[in-house]
Amino acid sequence: MALAADPMAPIAARVARVRRELKDVWTIDIEVGSGGFPFAPGQFNMLYSFGVGEAAISISGDPARPNTLVHTVRAVGKVSGALTRLKPGEFVGLRGPFGAGWPIDVAVGSDVVLVAGGLGLAPLRPALYRLLATRENYGRIVLLCGARSPRDILFRIELERWRRRLDIDIEVTVDHAAPDWRGNVGVVTTLIGRAAFDRHHTVAMVCGPEIMMRFAASELVNAGVSDEAIYLSMERNMKCAIGHCGHCQFGGDFICKDGPVLTYRHLRDRLARSEI
Amino acid sequence: MMEGMEAIVREHRFFADLDDDFVKLIAGCARNVRFNAGDYLFRAGEPANEFYLLRHGRVALDIAVPGRGMITIETVSAGEIVGVSWLLPPYRWDHDTRAVELVRAIGMDAKCLRQKCDADHDVGYEMMLRFVPILVDRLRALRLQLLDVYGTHG
Ligand SMILES: Cc1cc2nc3c(=O)[nH]c(=O)nc-3n(C[C@H](O)[C@H](O)[C@H](O)COP(=O)(O)OP(=O)(O)OC[C@H]3O[C@@H](n4cnc5c(N)ncnc54)[C@H](O)[C@@H]3O)c2cc1C
Ligand code: FES
Numbered sequence: 328m329a330l331a332a333d334p335m336a337p338i339a340a341r342v343a344r345v346r347r348e349l350k351d352v353w354t355i356d357i358e359v360g361s362g363g364f365p366f367a368p369g370q371f372n373m374l375y376s377f378g379v380g381e382a383a384i385s386i387s388g389d390p391a392r393p394n395t396l397v398h399t400v401r402a403v404g405k406v407s408g409a410l411t412r413l414k415p416g417e418f419v420g421l422r423g424p425f426g427a428g429w430p431i432d433v434a435v436g437s438d439v440v441l442v443a444g445g446l447g448l449a450p451l452r453p454a455l456y457r458l459l460a461t462r463e464n465y466g467r468i469v470l471l472c473g474a475r476s477p478r479d480i481l482f483r484i485e486l487e488r489w490r491r492r493l494d495i496d497i498e499v500t501v502d503h504a505a506p507d508w509r510g511n512v513g514v515v516t517t518l519i520g521r522a523a524f525d526r527h528h529t530v531a532m533v534c535g536p537e538i539m540m541r542f543a544a545s546e547l548v549n550a551g552v553s554d555e556a557i558y559l560s561m562e563r564n565m566k567c568a569i570g571h572c573g574h575c576q577f578g579g580d581f582i583c584k585d586g587p588v589l590t591y592r593h594l595r596d597r598l599a600r601s602e603i
Numbered sequence: 604m605m606e607g608m609e610a611i612v613r614e615h616r617f618f619a620d621l622d623d624d625f626v627k628l629i630a631g632c633a634r635n636v637r638f639n640a641g642d643y644l645f646r647a648g649e650p651a652n653e654f655y656l657l658r659h660g661r662v663a664l665d666i667a668v669p670g671r672g673m674i675t676i677e678t679v680s681a682g683e684i685v686g687v688s689w690l691l692p693p694y695r696w697d698h699d700t701r702a703v704e705l706v707r708a709i710g711m712d713a714k715c716l717r718q719k720c721d722a723d724h725d726v727g728y729e730m731m732l733r734f735v736p737i738l739v740d741r742l743r744a745l746r747l748q749l750l751d752v753y754g755t756h757g
Contacts, residue, residue: 445753475753502748504675506665509703512678514747520740521680536752542743 334569337375337420342413343395349479352446353411354387354399357419363393368453369428369532369560369588373568374398375420376409383565383583384410385450386424390457396421399449399481425568426587429454430558434530438466440522440552442543444473444515444535448481450560450587451534455489462494469496469522473515473539476501477508496522515539519546526551532588534560541598544591557591608633611709615656616682617733625729632715638662638702644685651694653710654686660706665699676748678703684737689713 344356366386375381384407388397402408413419431454439458443451458468470489474480480499490497498518500511511518515535529552533543540559547557563575563582570584578597580586609630612618618626636655638644644655644662655662662685664677676698679685685708688696694713720727 473753475751479753500678502751502753506663506673506675506701508675510678511661511680512663512675514744516747517740517744521682538750539747539752542747 334422335567337373337381337422339418340396340421342415342417342419344415345411345413348399348481351403351411352399352401352481354397355410355413355419356388357396357398357421359394359396359421361394364396364424365393366390366396366424366453367428368431368457369450370424370426371450371568371587372396372398372421372423372425373565374400374406374410375422376406376413377418377420379409380406381420381566382406382410383425383562383568385560385587387449387452388456390453391460399446401446422568425583427585427589429532429560429588430530431457434458435464436466436528437556438469438524438529440469440471440519440524440529440531440547442471442473442515442519442531442533442535442547444539444543445475445479446481447533447535447539447560448472451532452482452485454532459489459492459495466528467496467524468494469524470498471515471518471522472497472499473518473535474499474501475503477504477510498522514542516542516546519543519550522550529556531557532560533557533591537562537598544595544598548591554592554595555590558588559591559594560587561589561594562587608635611635611658612656615658615709617656617684621729625726628719628723628726629711629716632712632719634710634712636708636710638706638708640702640704642702642706644700644702644706644708645696646699647696649696651686651689651696652713654684654689654713655700655708655710656684657681658707658709660708661703662706663701663703665701666697673699677744684734687734687738689717690734 340357343358346354371383371385373381374384384398387399400410402411441451504512531547533540544557561582566572566574568583570581575582609626612630659681661680663675665673668674
């Protein structure tokens, strides 16, 4: 699919499939035709629900399969709610892809630790697909996932499938559970100290609620990972997504253009100040 | 037998790099224990007479929540420690601790260790240096857990 010449003008794209992941989370497959829609893991699109409005949504599908564009959406309000109610065959407005993605190339030769909290696994999934497709380029690959409770674990079937591979370490934890849960209970940051990776040669990619990312980054630093090797995916309200309107400004950065993925070294001081 | 215990104590992460004399002293309060899946290491309300350094397996810390039944609030895995209530009066557990799977652990006689800490403050100080970071880590994790970050704003 050719992108519109004007990055502000959405293209109408057909919804191919919608599936419910969790109580309030749906995954939407969008057909983009034979030309595909190349994107880098960690990039996002602006999805427009006609007559309702537009929202920034990360791409959650496989970059090696660019003919189907996959997004995973939590219904939190007007636009996200409308997106999750789309039916196959209906149209959605699409512009993108936008932003700087995960440091897949920077991580070549290193161990890679992915830390996902809640829906944060969705923007990290394309990175994992890419890492696994070129597995030989990396040292250990560790995926640490946190969710609120066992029934809030995103992409559970896929996690179980990945877990059967011998070349990736996956740990899942939930904040609380009923006693019949046999897995870990505790916040996702508690998994960091227990994970095995070479702290001198590790690139960490962290995605989730901002406060969780802050705690995870400081735990990674405690574990010996340098703050310039820790990457976080930031969220700010977006309008234009191309660095014009200033809506997504975070200190000196426009998250849509300079981010959403930025290093902890770059973000650290600002993250602790809630007013930014 | 005693020497075997010293070797086991020394292998546990919690006692890493501990002085030989200290290891000997501490091993005198230690014993090997085993729990099958579903066994309780201890129950809420019981006196905190023994705490555990897990060598294998995972345990769940359960609390009864009125109207919701039992809730698991934390799991602890091999290499970690279970039980801090033995450190301070009234020396009583405030939660159940249950083996989720086969658990092998070092059981530390809390009274024995408290007496050794009282008798030799160097031992006591060394123990505190090792326990305080665990308490701080747990406090930090608890803060994040309290924020319930994956709620509607997750
Ligand atoms: C770069 C980027 C990538 C994103 N990727 C995804 C994604 O992959 N999937 C996804 O579901 N969302 C994603 N978001 C968030 C998404 O853009 C917002 O949830 C959406 O814009 C909310 O619009 P709305 O009209 O539905 O809700 P609004 O009507 O704007 O808000 C309704 C309520 O939801 C709250 N809210 C707003 N945003 C969020 C949020 N991010 N999380 C929780 N609560 C929120 C508001 O405070 C308000 O209380 C991303 C955002 C950015 C900036
Ligand atoms: S959304 Fe307009 S500048 Fe980023």
